[in-house]
Amino acid sequence: MTGSSLVLSNARVVLADRVVEAGWVAAANGVILEIGEGRAPDHAEDLGGDLLLPGLVELHTDHLEAHYVPRPKVYWDPVAAVVSYDGQLATCGITTVLDSLRVWREESVEAVDGQAEILADAIAVAREADLLRVEHFLHLRCEIPMPSVVAETTQLIGRADVRLVSLMDHTPGQRQFRDEGKLRDYYRGKSGGLTDAELDVLFAKRIEYQAAYAETNHRAIVALAQAHGTPMASHDDTTLEHVDEAIRDGVSIAEFPTTVEAAKALHAAGVRVLMGAPNLVRGGSHAGNVATQELARAGALDVLSSDYVPASLLMAGLCLPRAVPELGLPEAIRTVTKTPAEAVGLMDRGEIAVGKRADLIRVRVARDVPAVRGVWRGGLRVA
Numbered sequence: 354m355t356g357s358s359l360v361l362s363n364a365r366v367v368l369a370d371r372v373v374e375a376g377w378v379a380a381a382n383g384v385i386l387e388i389g390e391g392r393a394p395d396h397a398e399d400l401g402g403d404l405l406l407p408g409l410v411e412l413h414t415d416h417l418e419a420h421y422v423p424r425p426k427v428y429w430d431p432v433a434a435v436v437s438y439d440g441q442l443a444t445c446g447i448t449t450v451l452d453s454l455r456v457w458r459e460e461s462v463e464a465v466d467g468q469a470e471i472l473a474d475a476i477a478v479a480r481e482a483d484l485l486r487v488e489h490f491l492h493l494r495c496e497i498p499m500p501s502v503v504a505e506t507t508q509l510i511g512r513a514d515v516r517l518v519s520l521m522d523h524t525p526g527q528r529q530f531r532d533e534g535k536l537r538d539y540y541r542g543k544s545g546g547l548t549d550a551e552l553d554v555l556f557a558k559r560i561e562y563q564a565a566y567a568e569t570n571h572r573a574i575v576a577l578a579q580a581h582g583t584p585m586a587s588h589d590d591t592t593l594e595h596v597d598e599a600i601r602d603g604v605s606i607a608e609f610p611t612t613v614e615a616a617k618a619l620h621a622a623g624v625r626v627l628m629g630a631p632n633l634v635r636g637g638s639h640a641g642n643v644a645t646q647e648l649a650r651a652g653a654l655d656v657l658s659s660d661y662v663p664a665s666l667l668m669a670g671l672c673l674p675r676a677v678p679e680l681g682l683p684e685a686i687r688t689v690t691k692t693p694a695e696a697v698g699l700m701d702r703g704e705i706a707v708g709k710r711a712d713l714i715r716v717r718v719a720r721d722v723p724a725v726r727g728v729w730r731g732g733l734r735v736a
Contacts, residue, residue, distance in 0.1 A: 358382075359711060359732045362393030364405035367686050369704040378405060380711035383731035388705065400715055403726060407690040407704050408448025408712030409666050412517065412627060412697065413492060413586075413608060413658040415453040416441070417472060431475035436484050443486040443736040445663040446714040446725045449694065449702060451492035451517055452476060456506050457499035469493070469509060477514070486728070486735035490516040490697070495574050497522050498563040503573045510581050516697045518578045519586040519608060520571065524563040525556045575602050584697050586627070590615040599624060606656065606696050611642035616653040625655040625696050630669035630689075631662045633676060645669075649677040656696060657688045667716065667723050 359380045366376030366388065377393035379386050420434040420441075429437075442450055454469040476489050491514050495502050509515065578585045586606040587599035596618040599607060608627045610616040620626050626648065632638050633645040648654045657673075659666035666689050673685035687704075694703030702710040715727035728736035 359729065360394050360397035361400055361405060361713065361715070362397035364400040364403055364715070366405045366705060367407075367683055369687060369691055369706065370683055372682055375402075376405070378705060378711075378713065380713075380732045383711055383733075385705060385707055385709050385711050388707065400727075404716040404718070405705070406446070406686055406714050406716055407709075408702065408714055408728065408730060409446045409670070409689050410691075410693040410699070410703055411442070411447045411450040411659055411663075411666060412606070412656065412693045413453050413519075414442075414450065414660060414663060415455070415494070416659070416661060416663055417452055417454075419661075421468070421472065431471055432478050432482075432484075435472070435475045435479045439479070439485045439487050439489070440736075442663055443728050443730075444725055445659075446667045446716065446723075446728060447487055447659075447663060448712040448714070448728065448730045448735075449488045449490070449699065451490045451697065453492040453494050453519075454509075455496070456493045456509060457496040457502045458505070467505075469505065473509060473512065473514075486730065488730065490514045492517040492519065494519050494521055497570045497574065498524060498559065498565075498567040499570075500562065500566055502566075503570050503577075506574055506577055510577050510583060515581070515583055516699075517586055517606070518574065518583050519588050519606075520574060520602065520604070521588040522563065522567060523589075524559050524567075579603070587619075587624075590619060593618060596622070608658070609642075610648075611638075613643055613647060613651055613653070616643065616648045617651060620653040620655065625692060626653050627656040627658050627693075628654055629660045630657045630665035631660055633657065633669040633673065634662075634665050646676045649673060649680065655688065656693045658693075667714075667725065671716075671718065671723050672721070 362377035364376055366373040373390050376390050378388050417438045420438040421429055421431055454472055455466055456469050458467040473491055479485050493509055495506050497520055585604045586608045587604045588608045590596055590599055590607055590610040591612050596615050600622050604624060606627050607619040607624045616626050628645040628648055637644045657669050670686050670689040674680050674682055691703035702712050711729055711732035713729045714725055716723050717726050
């Protein structure tokens with residue numbers, strides 16, 4: 354997707370290192386050619402003093418599932434679900450997304466388990482039919498203890514659009530769900546109301562799977578990712594032992610570490626720490642783990658992700674300087690644009706700079722609520 358020519362003027366242009374007041378940006382054939390301040394070239398579109406930001410880059414969202422299975426046991430047409438989801442992302446200012454697909458099967462728990470190939474195919478069909486506004490890549494979420502995870506990952510990892518593999522373990526009693534009560538609450542909300550007795554059986558099976566399969570599966574998934582040159586992410590690191598394992602695996606991203614200790618150690622080792630934008634907007638973790646704001650204040654936050662609320666990505670990027678006053682707006686916006694793009698090798702986007710892709714969003718803020726007023730991907734208006 355490329356555009357012919359585009360000039361946007363009279364905007365607060367947020368660059369990677371500074372804000373240009375009354376700035377303008379010119380692009381042609383999908384690439385930024387010039388950035389200026391003051392009088393713009395003729396025929397520019399006046400943005401009325403609104404913010405002009407790089408298009409947001411989302412590395413971890415499973416919100417497609419809410420469009421595909423909008424109610425328990427109700428399956429929407431998968432291509433239509435992708436198009437609906439894509440439109441929501443675009444109007445939230447996201448121009449590049451890694452769709453997080455669950456690569457595992459677990460009977461009687463969640464309707465989208467085992468559906469990764471169906472959804473990956475639906476994304477490909479929508480892309481081929483030119484139905485998408487946003488550029489979509491795949492993020493394979495691999496639940497390491499599950500018996501089928503290696504076989505299912507093997508089927509998917511060769512796709513050209515796979516950009517990230519995450520190594521997850523949601524076994525009760527550790528990592529994100531050290532508090533088993535939180536895991537029970539999670540499954541009650543996700544699985545249509547399992548009883549405590551049913552959850553006891555499920556949790557016992559999860560613990561059994563971890564003992565039987567986790568170590569072997571972990572080595573196999575890491576080897577697959579390395580063989581395909583696919584970046585890896587650890588998930589819910591809690592202890593320094595988890596950190597050491599992540600570093601040995603060669604991960605480039607640490608998703609949602611649950612303690613300050615783990616996050617600081619990962620960041621110090623050069624692993625980019627990703628935290629939830631909803632956590633920041635809400636003021637804390639819904640699972641009772643470390644707050645995004647706390648890690649930002651500790652200097653251990655690199656990337657924000659919308660996770661389950663697409664609109665939270667822009668909100669969090671803009672409110673981060675208020676939550677952590679020592680962070681300026683350019684630094685905050687890097688957590689939702691430049692840094693996530695670089696983390697998965699997308700070096701052509703993520704900042705407003707000459708030679709970069711003209712992925713741009715116009716944002717107006719009122720009462721601390723941002724509204725996306727225009728979206729351009731590759732110089733073409735898509736929302």
